[in-house]
Amino acid sequence: MLQEERYDKILEILEEEEYVSVGKLSQTLFVSLPTVRRDLAELEKRELILRSHGGAKKLQSENTVVPFEFRRAVNAKEKKKLCEAALPLISDNQIIFIDASSSAMQLAYLLSSEQNLTVITNSIILCTVLSKRGIKNYCTGGEFQQKSMCFAGEIAENTVSDFNFDIMFFSSHGVSDENVITDTSYKETMLRRRVMGRSKKTVFLCDSSKFGESAPYNLAPLDKLDYIVTDKSDLRLSPECHVKIILT
Numbered sequence: 001m002l003q004e005e006r007y008d009k010i011l012e013i014l015e016e017e018e019y020v021s022v023g024k025l026s027q028t029l030f031v032s033l034p035t036v037r038r039d040l041a042e043l044e045k046r047e048l049i050l051r052s053h054g055g056a057k058k059l060q061s062e063n064t065v066v067p068f069e070f071r072r073a074v075n076a077k078e079k080k081k082l083c084e085a086a087l088p089l090i091s092d093n094q095i096i097f098i099d100a101s102s103s104a105m106q107l108a109y110l111l112s113s114e115q116n117l118t119v120i121t122n123s124i125i126l127c128t129v130l131s132k133r134g135i136k137n138y139c140t141g142g143e144f145q146q147k148s149m150c151f152a153g154e155i156a157e158n159t160v161s162d163f164n165f166d167i168m169f170f171s172s173h174g175v176s177d178e179n180v181i182t183d184t185s186y187k188e189t190m191l192r193r194r195v196m197g198r199s200k201k202t203v204f205l206c207d208s209s210k211f212g213e214s215a216p217y218n219l220a221p222l223d224k225l226d227y228i229v230t231d232k233s234d235l236r237l238s239p240e241c242h243v244k245i246i247l248t
Contacts, residue, residue: 001029006039007048008076014049014058021055047147078207078231081248083107086169086203086229092116094166097195098126100150100188103171103205111135120163122151122191145185152187157194168199171206174213179222179237182215189217201226208232 001009006029013020013028025036040056043049050057083106090096092115098104100123108126111117113134121127122140130137142156170192172183181204183189196202202225211232222228223241231248 001031003039006031007043010039010043010056011048014056018058019052019055023054025055078209078248079103079205080106081231082205082207082229083110085246085248086205086227089167089201089203089227090115090117091166094118095120095163097121097160097163097165097168097170097199099123099168099170099192099195100126100145100148101171101205103207104169105129107169108133108135120160120165122156122188124149124151140191142191143187145188148185148188150188152185152191156187156191160191160195160198163198165195165199167201167203168195169203169205170195171204172210172219173215174210175206175222176214176218177212181219181222182213183217183219184215186217189219192219196220196224203227203229206230206232 009029010025013025022033022036022040026033029036040049040051043056044051079102082103086107087110090111095118098107098119098121100121105123105126108129111119111130111133117135119130119135119137120140121137122142124139127137127139140151140156140159142151142159143153145152172181174182176182204222204225204227206228208231223237223243225243227244227246228235229246229248233247235245237243
């Protein structure tokens with residue numbers, strides 16, 4: 001197993017167990033104790049975990065922005081399935097917004113240059129991926145958010161105000177028990193809110209692990225969306241809610 005693959009596996013284990021010992025990681029990964037300790041030291045340096053005596057703890061993220069690299073490694077297969085299920089919503093020649101969430105990132109790998117799409121995003125990573133795939137794209141610019149690897153703030157909000165979007169794809173930290181989309185970043189929440197107001201259709205990508213997760217900032221209730229793409233089959237929405245559910 002390569003070094004970066006071990007890092008991803010450690011993050012996946014911590015997402016499931018929240019704490020894991022050096023000994024258990026050594027047995028699970030089939031590597032020596034010193035190798036595990038070096039891996040944990042590197043992950044802590046990247047601000048992806050919290051080391052503790054004899055092991056590592058899950059990064060506590062209820063009120064803090066979790067680094068993008070950590071989020072990208074968590075539930076990666078489920079996030080890819082969400083994007084595959086959302087792909088048919090896109091038509092040729094559309095103007096699309098894709099936010100900087102790790103869930104929406106996979107969508108960039110599924111788009112084709114033959115669709116003649118224009119994509120606007122606040123993610124540096126997405127811009128790079130889209131450019132390599134020959135897809136026309138614009139970056140919002142703005143205040144750089146290091147942990148999220150994206151832009152937000154007033155300049156980013158002014159940029160998206162110049163566009164009329166056919167469809168918006170986004171995710172967030174979680175959905176509260178009151179069915180409200182929540183996030184840990186105020187500036188990214190405000191940017192998403194601005195884009196929602198300029199989009200004909202809004203598509204929320206959310207795997208089941210995010211339901212019941214609350215964060216400091218509210219974006220919008222689920223019943224204000226057009227589509228929810230999820231693997232959760234028992235969503236409890238009001239009878240008056242007209243949002244369409246797409247199951248993976």
